[in-house]
Amino acid sequence: MPGLSSVAIIINPISGGARADTAPARAQLAIDAVERHGDRPEVFITERRGHARELAGAAVNRGMRLVIAWGGDGTINEVASALAFGEVPLGIVPGGSGNGLATELHVSRRADEAIAAALRADARLIDVGEIEGKRFVNVAGIGFDAHVAALFNRPDNRRRGARGYVMLAARSLFSYSPRQYVIDANGTRVTVRALLVVVANGTEFGNRILIARGARVDDGLLDVVVVEERSRAASLCRVPWLVTRSIHRVPVWSSRRAPAVTIECDEPMTFHVDGEVVNGGTSLTARVHPGALRVCV
Known part of the structure; x- marks a missing residue:
């Protein structure tokens, strides 16, 4: 699909108490949603704590136009921390137990709707807090x-x-x-x-x-x-x-x-x-x- 912009989706397969074997279904849903919008999807599955931050940083270096985090508050935090102070925006698919920021930003709990909204939205700026680094x-x-x-x-x-x-x-x-x-x-x-x-x-x-x-x-x-x-x-x-x-x-x-x-x-x-x-x-x-x-x- 030459000429299309690339979108990274970083999925925590066990967020919200989900079984790890649900990851392929989540990945396929994300691929379908991004392709329907006309973008090129790249899906990554986290394997450990801190992995989402690494994947988000790598996605920025590869020139992604958007990085979508699918997981709970911890996953969102890791991806947001990697994207802060940069030009690449964060999209959110709430998949955790708490979903604090997702609720604050009125993100749909339906994954397909959340991805579609992120793909068509204009970026807005929000603050980032920091405590002891x-x-x-x-x-x-x-x-x-x-x-x-x-x-x-x-x-x-x-x-x-x-x-x-x-x-x-x-x-x-x-x-x-x-x-x-x-x-x-x-x-x-x-x-x-x-x-x-x-x-x-x-x-x-x-x-x-x-x-x-x-x-x-x-x-x-x-x-x-x-x-x-x-x-x-x-x-x-x-x-x-x-x-x-x-x-x-x-x-x-x-x-x-x-x-x-x-x-x-x-x-x-x-x-x-x-x-x-x-x-x-x-x-x-x-x-x-x-x-x-x-x-x-």
Whole structure:
């Protein structure tokens, strides 16, 4: 097919709890959708963590006009991280348990529709967050949020989706110990005993669980959300507020917008970027890169 532009589709075959043997069917669907649009498809299947980032970087070097990531938040993060600050846009096929950025950008859950929309869309710019050198496009979290993400990502975890996430969160609250943080944003330092601290580009964790009401992926700012713990009983009672997308109404929730934030703690902090868990130090700095990523959705 000489003269046609090339489109890369990077597929995580096991995202969302899918069986690896579904990869050929996903690949064929992607090939058919791209060829119907008149482009040349190149399909790649990820084999390990970090592979999607490598494949996306290679696709850019081969001159692809668009790179479509088919998978969950972790796969989207890897591909977006490789495309950030470049000219090649990201397309998304939501295939994970959370699908936070896909939901934020109103991407269809049907793969054929998502691919078709990406192929015909004009690119728009969205922000990219960065915390300790790790990029994120949806949310980064510290504290209980990262603790639950680590449990959720374990290979032996069979509880997927919103119900699984909330059940893990409720069960883990009984044993989790909140920490005291010093948060510096916009030149104001606040000391708080918090259940979690979220640095948000988008509005939700995924699974339709709202955490940063009013956040925008293209405003050049991060939303720094703090959920304090004043008593364990009160925290347990507020778990349902996450499910009903009403956590912003409880008095322990607060949010402020800033281009950068530093979070300090007496102990090393575990954090996550778009659900992928990272072990950090006693001081973490996050900042926003305005308009650093092109997306076609």
